[in-house]
Amino acid sequence: MPIAPSGGVSYNRLLAALPEDGFKRLGPHLELIQLQLGSILYESGDHLQYVWFPTTAIASLQYIMEDGASTEVASVGNEGVLSVSLFTGSAVPPSRAIVQTGGYGYRIKVGVMLEEFHRSELLQRLLLHYIQSLIVQISLTAVCNRHHSIEQQLCRWLLSTINRQLSNELVVTQELIASMLGVRREGITEAAGNLKDAGFINYRRGHITVLDRAGLETLTCECYQVAKKEFGSLLSMYATTGHAHSQACSKK
Amino acid sequence: MPIAPSGGVSYNRLLAALPEDGFKRLGPHLELIQLQLGSILYESGDHLQYVWFPTTAIASLQYIMEDGASTEVASVGNEGVLSVSLFTGSAVPPSRAIVQTGGYGYRIKVGVMLEEFHRSELLQRLLLHYIQSLIVQISLTAVCNRHHSIEQQLCRWLLSTINRQLSNELVVTQELIASMLGVRREGITEAAGNLKDAGFINYRRGHITVLDRAGLETLTCECYQVAKKEFGSLLSMYATTGHAHSQACSKK
DNA sequence: CTCGTTTTGTGCGATACCGCACAGACAGGA
């Protein structure tokens, strides 16, 4: 069961969980914009200008080290929101957010968002709950980095990515995956080769197609299931309200 | 500059940052209790009964895997609070909390705490800000697990532990450190041997003494400095109020 | 179609860490 809903993916599930009136107040300030692969939404240390709610895009939260090496600590799709440090009290994020899968998302100015955050208790509950899921996701990354093989982590990464999109084809180079997982590119090449030999995926220059999701699930580590369950429980808690399909708003 | 204050350590710095009236409401419900090395405050999946504010004790937040292997994702001393998932909306924590350094701490029933959390905006701000620091700490664990050597991580662990206590002697076995870092015991033995040869630490069966903090700082990775800075900025934001030395209350 | 650039494949030695086995050293209780 994929995290992505079966019917229509052009909305953000956190926004969709808002009640009618709460959504009405945010709606006029939401801007639908295109998020291009590789574009940086914010850098560690920036002063945040916007809060993003991805719809079809996926972003990656990364820590960049002094020597330039990077590690993804979490990723955010249409189940989440970017700039969470704003709600925990700091307009200066500790990580970088970079678009990992191109697509669309809504953005809203921090001022408007913060005001509504303080006004609406439900919005607070929703966002705090999302932060909880994020903490779990980051914790699992820590565990996974310690204990699991590159192949297992690649499976997890592939699965959690296709779960957030409709297509089972990813537009991404092995080099990029490597930099997100914080490993060598050759390590990804080898692991991907194994998965290809097993018939679970296929790929060509800059594209990966998942052929057998269940196969990948047999190879990946427990972290994948735990993370999926965490987000599942988050989202099932807030029944989707009727306006899910009417997130149309000022388009940029 | 250690995180622990120079004068007196028998209070919790988050509690100390509360204004007079906010603290007065919590005070009567705070119970000072002893936290023994190795005791488990909560397990992943438990229903939380208490919120803890360590004073001299230090707790470790761990993820336990199916095969029993564990990884510490963060640790909490007198700069923090345990059971944070309560504030983000779930009375069921995702991790285990175990006492890593014996000592004292305050506990308070979740009901009282939640009520005050919703009443006091400052308390909310404070706790959310702490959650922010926690996220940074967990993220750094993820980065560290990926990129840094056991020796570097051991240095970081030793430093962040003595920074939270007055003494520079730790009561802990190498076996325990290994299980927290998620590595082999022999790996710790070897790294500790190197640090001893370098004259930075000394140790005997179950005890480690830090002799040269600056020496350890030269060996550890950047994660240590980043984490320290994060907590420093958190705590400097909330000036200690006058009641810091009067956290006396119903003693168990 | 060709050329140049980007992406992927492969080989190799070096290294860090693991898993296991067991020896030695210490500490606290009988």
Add this chain to the structure above:
DNA sequence: TCCTGTCTGTGCGGTATCGCACAAAACGAG
């Protein structure tokens, strides 16, 4: 005091990953 269980030291082969170097293949622009 000795004894016993716990903790630490050490050796050794196995493995995953790294770092580097370069070859081969794929794609896109001209």
